[in-house]
Amino acid sequence: MKIAVTLALFLCSIAVHASPSASPLDSEFSASDDSKSNFPEPEVDENGIPIGMALVDGDILIPKEQLPIYEKEGFDGLVNSEAWLNGPAWPSKTVYYATTIPSNTPQLADLNRKIFDSMNDLNQKQNCLKFVYITAPIPQRHIVFNLGQGCYTMIGPVTPGNRHDIFLSPGCTFERIPAHEVMHALGRFHEQTRPDRDYYVQINWHLIKQDCISQYMRQDGASTLGLPYDYYSVMHYSPTSCSINGAPVMQFPPHVNPYNIGRGLSLTNTDIAHIVRRYCPSG
Template sequence: MLLQTVRYLLLATFLGPILVTSDGIESYENYYNEIHVDDEQAEAKTRNALTSPLQRWPGNKVYYRISTDYSEQEVANVRTAMSSFGEHTCVQFEEIEGSPPAGRRYVSFKKSPNMCGTRVGYQPLSFGPHEVLLNERCLTMPAVIQHESLHLLGLFHEQSRPDRDEYVKIDYDNIPRKYWSQFMAMDQTTTFNVPYDYESVMHYSKNAFAKDPSKPTIRALIDGKAVEREMGQVRGPSEGDWTKIRLMYKC
């Protein structure tokens, strides 16, 4: 498939520096960045994923199928991530093995050798399944599977909110010019009046796409001053993330 035709948000996972904890056991600091291919940006600029009812999954129900090349543990991680939506929202993910009910689109979890990503919102005019591509590293993290699922339900990244300039300052000097577009605000989306959430699982980390990772690319604006703080996380959706899905799907 030609790269230009792949309209995905690409989530490239990078291994951060190895940290040695006080008891001597090695652990990894994880962070992830995302790359939007060019035509995805063009589409996103003209699209309003959050406010258009046509881009919500009909009946608040999402059928999904897991590729047969997933390991038992990977299948378990997807199921854990999917069941969390039924616990926190009125959106139900239901696993299928064969075809979905007639006329219904479904999500297809596939394995990718390198990238993780999916399209934002329900795609009423597309043919075939709504693919979610996950590499083996992403498949170890239910929070990343939840992150992709929040995209397919209709959420963009938190720091793309139309009001984000009141809450964050982007340090473009520390970002290669080719990635500046990753930091654009989506003016046509809505916040549903949910407060800006630095803890959103949809928020970039503070040094996403940094030329110099020891310095931030995103700082919080506190009383008009740009302040370095932690942002984003891979533990799972925040209460604000769940709230937005509940409002979007009228739970």
């Protein structure tokens, strides 16, 4: 028994890097290369989409069996269905994460660096959730960053098991993207789809590409958590996202600088407030 406990503690100590002194940035190349061998490759189709999942709303994965609900009622149907967000959006105050992306090219090394920067930023800006780097699978639910053919993940834990996959391609190195996908993993939708967005944004529907229209549908079932609309959130699209001709598909009040929307490099104070209010509502 004693040997088993000692072994478990040893394995735990090499799997979890919680202290700043053990930052994955210090050993980026070896850490990510090691972790690649410890986590099974996700099963994906020829487009990089996990088997059994469908990509909707630009960067969100949902189980294929939920696709008919989504196509009929949008996310509101899923939010209200038993299959969606069954249980707490994240089970504990510790969010373990790993990356299986090899740092064997400058581009991929940069991608890993952006992941670690985002997680460090999350840890520095709030004390509600702790994001802890791991190098091997653990029994607790954890995020695994994988090399994909785009940037996409699920909203909250909609799949069984302890692993929540986030897919990033070499094109996902813009600083805000890892944080954006982590916010999805924590259960948050795109800011411009909030139930109250029509008070803050005017949508130019005729300028949106046909296959993007669902990305601007209002999600009346999503909660704002009582927080103000945040034009500069990492979860807000840029004014020209999905435009047919480059003209803005969203118009904003005069006090808002559209140039800064969808361009923020890191989580805003309101983004952080979303995490705290959802996971630490009592403070």
